[in-house]
Amino acid sequence: MAERDRVLIIIEKAYRGAVEAQFVDSLYFIRELNRQMGDLKPPDPQGGLDVYLRDFAVTYALDRPGPPAVELSGQNIDTLPDPRATIRALISEDVTVLADASDCDHFNRSGTALLSGVRRIAAEDMTAQWPHYRHVWFF
Template identity: 50%
Template sequence: MADTGRRLLIIERAYRGSVETQFADVLYFVRELNRQQGGMDILLRGLAVTFAAAHPAPVPALRIAGRRLDTLPDPRETIRTLVSEGAGVWAQDSALAEFETGPDWLQKGVRRASDATFPDWAGYLSVHFL
């Protein structure tokens, strides 16, 4: 699963950003690392597997002091972009079991990760938990 020299990033929390960090959520950071490091594998676990859902969910706007804020990140769109930019994106089987509603639930290009065999820690240059 891993190529020599690739790094593995593991994301477990489905935190999509906040008003203060709306332009730089965790997936923005991952996208930049993928660009700078020449390729990453991302393992989504826990609630973060919902980032890989194929069907777009509306990104709700917030109303703060009468102002509408609709610029928060869309993690599902960022996953699509990461796949198109060559990142390997995996979703953990046990977490998928809690959310998956059918065979087309995962986005194209996102692969299932067996709890028993993935990740191959030794096959990565480094492993980071985000």
């Protein structure tokens, strides 16, 4: 495989709730990195950003409804973070989203499909590609 100017971001920690997302919304941060790395984006097919979801983070890519609204002290709160919406946005912005195949099997016992555009990949196949990335970052 030829050397590429792509950057790989590996997400291992899935922050599930609104409180954690208020602390750090890693997917939003990745969208901003992608926007600011304009020199790495297509039309150069070798440049750009790949996101690899591992561990519980693969649940970000499951094709499920977004979080329900919550009523708190009589207030309807419907602005909870929805990682699936951000994954869809990343895909629409030409980010390649990959999900660890064994983690998908482990955390998705119901057999829910992955979001359109998300690709399953075996851990050993993904690891073999790491040397070909310009950078590999862990989030």
